[in-house]
Amino acid sequence: MSSQVEHTDVGAYALGLLEADDRRAFEAHLRGCGFCQAELREMGSLAEALSGIDPAEAEPPGEPARPPAPVIDLVRRRQARDRRMRRVAYGAGAAAAAALVAIGVGVGTTLGGDEGAKPQPQPQPQAIVGERHQATDARTGASGTVGLVNKKWGTQVTFELTNVKGPLKCHLEAVSTSGARSVVGGWRVPEPGYGVPGSPKPLAMQGATALSRTEISRFQVVVDSGGGGTLLTIPL
Known part of the structure; x- marks a missing residue:
């Protein structure tokens, strides 16, 4: 996980897949994020489903239980997919913001010209x-x-x-x-x-x-x- 905490990390956190530093960072984010708190509560249904796994597949005594490999792979694929979608969306937003900034710069340049210059219409x-x-x-x-x-x-x-x-x-x-x-x-x-x-x-x-x-x-x-x-x- 990157140093930036993301909403999509809630699944990995609930399944115990985050490393120590990432887990602490996500817990700090969780305290102030109602969306992640709600999604974490919904993960309780996943825990109930996992509780029915054959004991022969459980971890050795004394070690924390981990979900099966297919579940771990599913969570990791979901994280990667959601992060790609977020990067695309944030890229579109950033491009739009850059266009708005460019409009503002153009207005400032026009208004700051020579006093004798004819005023130019401002973009809408x-x-x-x-x-x-x-x-x-x-x-x-x-x-x-x-x-x-x-x-x-x-x-x-x-x-x-x-x-x-x-x-x-x-x-x-x-x-x-x-x-x-x-x-x-x-x-x-x-x-x-x-x-x-x-x-x-x-x-x-x-x-x-x-x-x-x-x-x-x-x-x-x-x-x-x-x-x-x-x-x-x-x-x-």
């Missing part, structure tokens, strides 16, 4: 494209809108978030009807925030998920920093 912010869904969280006050365009490879996502104070580190997840989660993109919220006094513009980003439009049941803005938790849920 990223528009919400496709099927729109909006929600406001009564607890946090955060408000967001997603735009969805179904593609052969999955779903293109445009997103706006407002009334959120920084500093925070967050990511947007697409949640399927079966409960599977796919990271659309991640970002930082600097002080004072987005769509708040002193910083009225919303956060605008573009990302993607491998889930098709019909597979998605909702989007969630998840806080990575501090105590974690869900900042906003947008049902579809």
Whole structure:
């Protein structure tokens, strides 16, 4: 496992496959991650299934019981698959963020030219494209809108978030009807925030998920920093 703790490590942790340093790092992450805590509780059903294994296949006395090799291989393959999907999703989010930064740099260059130069039109912010869904969280006050365009490879996502104070580190997840989660993109919220006094513009980003439009049941803005938790849920 890399030094970066990931949600997908919960399976390896539950089956005792993490090395000592990785286990301690994941336990520290687990204390502040409600998603991993819920998934770890669900792993109890796997433990019950493993309890019916023939005693002849058990470990020698005095040694900790380990799941069968096929189960270990299955967990490891799942970890590798989920991490590849996360890298693709984060790459799409990073590319979109880089495009937004490039737009900002272009505006600054145009406005900072010679005084005699003719003002240039400013580029418009990223528009919400496709099927729109909006929600406001009564607890946090955060408000967001997603735009969805179904593609052969999955779903293109445009997103706006407002009334959120920084500093925070967050990511947007697409949640399927079966409960599977796919990271659309991640970002930082600097002080004072987005769509708040002193910083009225919303956060605008573009990302993607491998889930098709019909597979998605909702989007969630998840806080990575501090105590974690869900900042906003947008049902579809």
